[in-house]
Amino acid sequence: MPKKVDPEARRHEVAEAVFRVTRRDGLEHASLRNVAAEAGLAVGSVRHYFEGQTDIMIFAMRHFVDRVGARLLEHVRDRPGPGASADRHVAAFEAALAELLPLDAERREETEVWLAFTVSARTREELRPYAERLYDQTRELVHKVLTAAERTGVLRDGVDADTETERLYALVDGLALHSVLQPGRLDAEGLRAALRRHLDEIMPRAAGR
Amino acid sequence: MPKKVDPEARRHEVAEAVFRVTRRDGLEHASLRNVAAEAGLAVGSVRHYFEGQTDIMIFAMRHFVDRVGARLLEHVRDRPGPGASADRHVAAFEAALAELLPLDAERREETEVWLAFTVSARTREELRPYAERLYDQTRELVHKVLTAAERTGVLRDGVDADTETERLYALVDGLALHSVLQPGRLDAEGLRAALRRHLDEIMPRAAGR
DNA sequence: AAGAATTTAGCACGGTGGTGCTACAAAGGC
DNA sequence: GCCTTTGTAGCACCACCGTGCTAAATTCTT
Known part of the structure; x- marks a missing residue:
């Protein structure tokens, strides 16, 4: 054989x-x-x-979701120890979230694929389970970041991790969407600036403005 | 004839x-x-x-962009007079931005169409001009709201309208995206809450928490 | 060497797509 | 009443798609 x-x-x-x-x-x-x-x-x-063309699509999307999920898990793992400074923690959180933005060629390509598949899944039920898994696991990352921030004490007083999750998640995906659909109007610098602005708001830094 | x-x-x-x-x-x-x-x-x-199938698509998208543009202009027009209270101004800004969210059936349908067309425009150059116009005119609305807020004095100190535009715009589109793709996980209430939370942050209200 | 499982390749069919073209009905101007 | 314009309808063609099916090449086991 x-x-x-x-x-x-x-x-x-x-x-x-x-x-x-x-x-x-x-x-x-x-x-x-x-x-x-x-x-x-x-x-x-x-x-x-x-088995057929549908099978190819399902496999491709599952492969994609698994790959992204694995990559996100990696970046959740390597965070600074408990003794690190608050600013260092915030920087790590920012890095984890930046993983969701099309800041380089690789992640830009990934975002383009993500967009095509998730949008298609709206009208293709055989893809929907994977779109939901992708949504959930990404939301989970954002939520983890926020609860970790809360636990570390870098989250501003009065800011609740659960409430903030959807706002931050929507912001990140909205930025990714805009950047991929209008690359000429929103570059990597703009993405970083918007994310940083948001984090400055909910996780004020000592050194920052 | x-x-x-x-x-x-x-x-x-x-x-x-x-x-x-x-x-x-x-x-x-x-x-x-x-x-x-x-x-x-x-x-x-x-x-x-x-003329052909492509012509149909172009016409449909142009029609869509014009329609949305006209509706947005309407809601920009009717804002409270200069003598109104700060909270009343903020409420008007919130209402204008809510026009961009799929809060009712009509706007949900509109958002579904928007998503399909703008995403498709990424790989169909004949649609791109209209996707760009839609992007620009929507961004313009968000920017108008923020500059108006700045002028009215309801914008928090240290918050710049220009810098905030992309963040708020991305948030709104991100919320719309999530709501349309995962209707079971983000309902109208969640949308409103996230938007309100954001506005509370950059336009603090007297009555609010 | 022989045989069997795996892999590669391709034909042919039915279905759907856009489009060129023609035929005909409807309705106002002369 | 006739003709020209406008609208409606549909055929026929070629292109592309997924898929059932067959055939051949490849390579490991015995």
Whole structure:
């Protein structure tokens, strides 16, 4: 039995091809034929690893959600020790949230894919479970940051972590949305400034203004 | 010459059909055939009023942008007189911004269409000019609200209208995005709460907490 | 070497899409 | 009454899509 290829690796390659086509031409062009061409494979080959086109989409989105989720977990782990200064803690929180913004090429591409898939999931029920998982896990990160801030004592008095979660989460996704849809009007600097402004508001720093 | 029908009115009807199909099945299903069926017309009839399918999309999006723009202008007009109390001014600002949120069925439908079209415009250059106009005119509204707040003196000290524009705009669009994509997790009350919380922060009220 | 499982490749069908083109009905001007 | 303009309708063509199916190449096991 020729096990030259790792089936799961092949599927990942196909998923990556789906992402490239989606970024370049939109999700509606991610047909079996276009994806196969993008991956440098024959249509029949691609079909060997998937049940059908819908299966490809589901796999691609699940792969995406897993990947993003894993990356977010990483950045939650490495935070400063309990003895660190308040400003240092705030900086770590800012870094964790910045992970959700398209500040570099990689995360910009990721954001483009995220947008295409989550929006498509509104009218494609087979994708909705994954869109919901992505929503929940991202919200969870934001919530974790805010509760950690609360626990660390850097959250301003009268500011409640639970209440703030949706506001901060919406802000971050709104910034990501604007940056991806209007790259000429909102660059990385603008993103950083808006996020920093928001954090300055709810987590006042000593050194800051 | 039988001028039974007003051609522009017919085009508007077709555009409305495009919106309904888009909301229900997604923009990718807004084909000539589907749209004609949705409008209760024959394909040939629809084609009589448009150059082609692309023309339909362009017209629909332009129509949408114009309509939203007109509605926003209305709500900018009716603000309290210069003698009104500060809290009354803030309430008017909040009402203007609430116009951008999917708080009722009509604006929810509008938001769904907005999302489908603006996202699609990222990879469809013929739609991009209208997406940019929509972005600009909405941003303009947010900016107007903030400068008016600054002029009225209700903006907190140290808060700059220009700097705040992108943050508030992103927050509003982020809320709209979340509410439309995850209707089960963010309802109208949540939207209102987040917006109010933000305004409380940058435009502190006397009566409020 | 032989056989079997895996992988790659492609044909052909039915369905849907946009569009060029034609045919016909309706209605006002001469 | 006739003709021209405007609206309605539909056929036919080609392109693209997903998919059932078949066939061939590849490579490990025995």
